[in-house]
Amino acid sequence: MVQKKTIAVIVIICAMLINSLAYSQVNKNNCDTVKIVAPAYLVLDDTSIKVYHDSTAIICNRYIVITKKNGYSLYSKLVGESQKSNLIDKFFQMLIASSTQDTMLVKNDLIKAEDAYNQYSGKIIRNIRIQVLKPIGPTISDTNLPVFTRMGNAINKSHFSTNKNVLERKLLFHVNDTVNPLEMVENTRKLAVLPYLQDATIILTNAKGDSVDVLVLAKDKFPWMPGLDIYDINRMTMHLKNVNIFGLGQSLGAGITIDTKSKPAFYLSDINYYIDNMYKQIDGGINFHVSENEKAYQLLLNRELIPLSIRLAGGLNIAQIEENIVIDPTDVDRSAWFFKYRYFELWSSYLFYDDLKDRKLFTENTYFIPAIALYKRDYLYRPFVSVDSNSMFNNYTNLLGNFAFVKQNYYRSNYVRDFGKAEYIPYGFQATITGGYSWAEFMNKPYLGFGLIATKHFENFGYVFAGFDIGSHFSSTLEQGAINISLSYLTSVLKKGRYRYRLLTNINYTDGFNRFTNDLIYLGEKYGFIGMNDKAWFGAQRMFVEMVGISYTPWYFLGFRFAMYGFCSAGLLGSDSHTVFRNQLLSSVGVGVYVKNDFLAFNSFQVRVAYFPITPNGISHFGISFSTLDIIDQLNFLKTKPHIVEYR
Numbered sequence: 001m002v003q004k005k006t007i008a009v010i011v012i013i014c015a016m017l018i019n020s021l022a023y024s025q026v027n028k029n030n031c032d033t034v035k036i037v038a039p040a041y042l043v044l045d046d047t048s049i050k051v052y053h054d055s056t057a058i059i060c061n062r063y064i065v066i067t068k069k070n071g072y073s074l075y076s077k078l079v080g081e082s083q084k085s086n087l088i089d090k091f092f093q094m095l096i097a098s099s100t101q102d103t104m105l106v107k108n109d110l111i112k113a114e115d116a117y118n119q120y121s122g123k124i125i126r127n128i129r130i131q132v133l134k135p136i137g138p139t140i141s142d143t144n145l146p147v148f149t150r151m152g153n154a155i156n157k158s159h160f161s162t163n164k165n166v167l168e169r170k171l172l173f174h175v176n177d178t179v180n181p182l183e184m185v186e187n188t189r190k191l192a193v194l195p196y197l198q199d200a201t202i203i204l205t206n207a208k209g210d211s212v213d214v215l216v217l218a219k220d221k222f223p224w225m226p227g228l229d230i231y232d233i234n235r236m237t238m239h240l241k242n243v244n245i246f247g248l249g250q251s252l253g254a255g256i257t258i259d260t261k262s263k264p265a266f267y268l269s270d271i272n273y274y275i276d277n278m279y280k281q282i283d284g285g286i287n288f289h290v291s292e293n294e295k296a297y298q299l300l301l302n303r304e305l306i307p308l309s310i311r312l313a314g315g316l317n318i319a320q321i322e323e324n325i326v327i328d329p330t331d332v333d334r335s336a337w338f339f340k341y342r343y344f345e346l347w348s349s350y351l352f353y354d355d356l357k358d359r360k361l362f363t364e365n366t367y368f369i370p371a372i373a374l375y376k377r378d379y380l381y382r383p384f385v386s387v388d389s390n391s392m393f394n395n396y397t398n399l400l401g402n403f404a405f406v407k408q409n410y411y412r413s414n415y416v417r418d419f420g421k422a423e424y425i426p427y428g429f430q431a432t433i434t435g436g437y438s439w440a441e442f443m444n445k446p447y448l449g450f451g452l453i454a455t456k457h458f459e460n461f462g463y464v465f466a467g468f469d470i471g472s473h474f475s476s477t478l479e480q481g482a483i484n485i486s487l488s489y490l491t492s493v494l495k496k497g498r499y500r501y502r503l504l505t506n507i508n509y510t511d512g513f514n515r516f517t518n519d520l521i522y523l524g525e526k527y528g529f530i531g532m533n534d535k536a537w538f539g540a541q542r543m544f545v546e547m548v549g550i551s552y553t554p555w556y557f558l559g560f561r562f563a564m565y566g567f568c569s570a571g572l573l574g575s576d577s578h579t580v581f582r583n584q585l586l587s588s589v590g591v592g593v594y595v596k597n598d599f600l601a602f603n604s605f606q607v608r609v610a611y612f613p614i615t616p617n618g619i620s621h622f623g624i625s626f627s628t629l630d631i632i633d634q635l636n637f638l639k640t641k642p643h644i645v646e647y648r
Contacts, residue, residue, distance in 0.1 A: 109493050110457060113189075113410035113424055117181035120204045125177050126211040130164045133219040135599055140199045140217050140421070155222065160247040162196060162220055169277055170194075171216070172309040179204065179212060182365055183308045185410050189424040190306070194276065195251065196221055196244035198598040199421050220244070225253070225601035235259040235292070237269055243601040249276040257291070281310050293324040293336070305351050305638045307367065307408075314348035315641070327383065327390055339393065340381040347373035347641045349404075365428070369404040373642040387442040391516040400436035400447065400642035408637040411457055415493045415500045415552050417604075417634075419561040419596060425463070429454040430637040438473060438644075442516075443480065445473040449645055455635050462491040462502075465635060471645035472513070481513040482647035498554035503547070511541040511574075512647045521648060523571045529588055530610040530623035539573030543580045546570075550594075563594040567608075588612045588623075 040051045131143070136152035138144065147153050172187045173180075184202055191200035200218040207213075227239035241253030255270030267290075274285040280303075287298040301316040321343065324336040349371030375398040382393050407428040416423050434449040449471025457463050465488040472481030487507045494501040510521055523529065523537040527544045546569040555562045570587045574580035590610030597604070608625045615621055 109415075110411050110413040113185040113412040114181035116412070117179065117184045117204060120179045120207060120212050121181050122210075123179045123204075123207060123212040124210055125173060125175055125179060126206075126213055128168075128171070128173075128175055128214045128216065130167050130216045130218070132161045132164060132167070133217065134161065135159055135198070135220050135222045138219070140201050140219055143217070159220065159222070160244070162218060162244060162249065163247045166247070166249040166277075167191070167216060167218055170281075172306060173214075180308060182409070185424065186306055186309070189410065191216070191218060192422070192424070194249070195601065196223060196249060196276075201422065221601050222599055223601055227255075231292075234261050237291075239270065241272075241601065250274065251276075259292075281306065295322040296320070305349065305369070305640075307351065307353070307365065307638070311351040312348070313351075315345070317343070317345035319343045322381075327393070337383045338381055339379065341377055341379040344376040345374070347371065349640055351638075365409045366407045367405075367638075369406055369638075369640045370401070371404065371640050371642050372399075372401045374399055385441070388517050391442060391518060394441040396438060396440040398436060398438045398447070398644060400434055400644070402432050402434040402640065402642040404430055404432040404640040406430045406637045406640065413493075415502065416490070417596075418598075419552055419563075421598075425455070425457075425634060426636055427455045427457060428637050430635075430640065432640060434471065434642050436642065443473060445475050445479065447471065447473050447644060451645075453635055453637065455637075460492065462489060464489055467635070469645045477514065479514045480516070480519075480647075482515075482645040483509075483511050483513075484645060485509040500552040502550045502552075504550060505548075506544075506546045508544045509542070510647065515540070515647065519647065521573075523573055523586060525623075525625065527569075527571060529569065529571065529586065529612065530590070530608050530625040537571075537573055537586060539580075539583070540576045541574040541580055543572045543574075544569070559597045559599040561596050563596075564591070565594065566591050567610075569610075584614070586612075586614060590623075 036051050036054065038051050038054050133139070133143065134147075134156040136156050137147035147156060170187075170191060172183055172190075184204075188200065188202045191197065191202070194200070198219040198221050200216070203215040203217060204212050205215055221243065223242045223244040225239075225241040225243060227241075229237040229239070231237075235257065237255050237257040239253065239255040241251065243251045245252055251272070251274040253270065253272045254268065256266055257269035258266045269290050271288040272285065274283070276283055278284050282301060282303045284302075285298075285300040287296070287300070289296045296319060298317070298319040301314075303310065303313050303315070305311070305313040319342070320340075322338070322340045324338055326336050349369050352368045352370075353366070376396070378395050379393060383390060385391065385393050408426050408430075409428055410424040411427055412422055413425055414420050414423055416425060430451070430453050432449075432451040434447070434451070436447045438445060438447055449469070451467075451469045451471075453465075453467040455463065455465050465486070467484070467486040469484040470482070472478040485508070489503075489505045491503045508527075512519060512521070519540075520538045521540065521542050523539075523542055523544065527542075529537075546567060548565050548567040550563055550565045552563045553561075566589075568587070568589045570585055572580035572585060573583055575583075588610040590608055592606055592608040594606045595604065606627055608623075608627075610623045610625075612621050612623065
């Protein structure tokens with residue numbers, strides 16, 4: 001038995017080498033018409049399809065056809081051994097991936113998202129069919145892909161598929177409605193980013209006369225998400241979460257902390273419950289968290305704007321938080337203080353477009369959105385607070401309103417935050433004017449702010465993301481003002497064999513004017529300086545620049561896909577009396593890996609290792625971080641909740 005398994009492993013390794021060599025010799029043209037003589041295997045990137053009958057296929061990416069002339073028996077041996085042995089079954093599962101390639105982007109790296117639906121515009125929806133795919137096997141791009149392994153079959157059989165009624169309630173259209181391409185794009189994007197789905201798409205088919213059929217395809221994720229946080233040798237927290245309970249689209253998670261130095265030695269430290277679309281696109285959640293330095297209770301309700309469908313949006317956030325924090329990084333002893341406060345947030349916005357869409361200046365994806373928001377924070381416990389001491393911990397009530405002029409549509413692209421499947425990137429702009437009044441312990445004054453953000457793709461150049469935000473309280477003079485400027489550039493995707501490359505550049509600048517004397521901003525781990533305490537470096541103004549070179553690899557292992565990147569970061573801090581360019585440059589260089597798994601609920605994470613030429617006393621020149629942030633942030637111009645420009 002051991003000998004057979006050893007031979008099988010050797011066979012698999014040989015097959016990997018054969019695949020690697022074969023891929024280097026395949027046709028690199030756009031599309032080929034391929035005649036396949038059965039029996040055969042058709043291998044597309046990391047996807048393997050068995051062909052039982054003679055066939056002709058049009059293939060628009062790299063491929064291998066394995067027939068009796070070039071290794072069919074060897075490849076069949078691989079499949080056979082994987083079905084006989086758990087060891088080989090698991091190893092084979094590591095090698096064979098489901099294709100995620102968006103078939104509409106084979107020839108183009110980017111199209112306007114509505115182009116997929118424009119030819120059906122105005123047609124009547126005759127029928128709607130929803131198909132939910134299991135986590136293993138069939139994909140959005142190939143619904144006939146078989147499950148290769150016994151492990152995959154076992155996972156599929158034990159899985160509760162998403163209830164079709166749950167997905168039907170997420171649809172923005174109904175039978176007998178007319179097709180609106182922009183609405184189809186919005187709905188596809190909403191479905192594709194649901195936490196319990198790997199991917200989703202809306203396909204219009206069987207167009208006859210003035211009507212068309214709609215197929216909604218959704219592929220489930222494996223809903224269970226375990227986690228482990230190790231703080232030190234005496235304390236750790238174990239997490240378990242299900243993001244799709246019984247296929248109902250609801251999420252329930254819990255965490256248990258083990259601390260050998262506390263009594264009791266283990267306790268419930270996290271509970272979170274989330275309901276997606278509990279009523280007319282309203283989402284809700286309840287969170288509880290307790291740790292060594294924090295305890296929090298939270299209730300959330302949220303409804304987002306969806307053009308042409310949801311015109312009234314809003315949200316509610318009620319929380320009570322207890323925490324121990326170091327309030328002044330300049331203190332010698334860096335003592336932690338106990339805080340307890342209650343926080344309340346209520347906001348609403350409304351989207352107008354009917355009265356404007358007939359004018360030549362406006363189109364259906366241009367909107368006017370007024371909004372109003374109320375924010376309130378009340379401390380129950382805190383240290384001494386005055387205008388010159390700990391003023392950031394004052395009680396306040398802010399009533400704000402704004403008017404936003406928004407234009408938003410979507411590019412359909414790939415290799416941005418994912419590995420081949422369709423991604424919907426917002427483009428357009430948002431211009432806002434915000435006004436209101438603040439009732440605070442040391443300041444009762446009106447507030448005024450302006451904001452402008454935009455995204456644009458330039459052919460043969462790439463994406464530009466830009467933002468400008470400025471605001472201040474005022475009376476006879478401006479007070480507690482802040483300004484934030486951001487600029488990002490992402491190149492178009494570059495191709496080399498099965499690899500894809502992009503270069504990302506970020507520039508951020510923050511400054512304040514007429515702030516309280518103890519207001520500070522920091523330059524630490526949140527700004528790329530890994531391993532640095534967020535309050536190690538501080539000042540009154542900040543500039544941060546980072547360049548990241550990203551390589552999306554074809555590597556696949558147990559459902560994980562990998563992007564490697566290198567980065568260099570630089571930061572400057574200034575004071576009220578000197579610009580940032582008068583101070584010492586803080587810098588870092590390093591490498592990282594971005595890992596994504598569509599099959600699993602946690603989706604993606606990244607690991608960074610950095611070197612710092614200059615560090616404060618007692619801090620290492622090397623740092624490492626682990627985070628679940630996406631590699632690239634994107635702007636959403638429909639989020640217009642009024643806010644005071646942040647200075648942090």
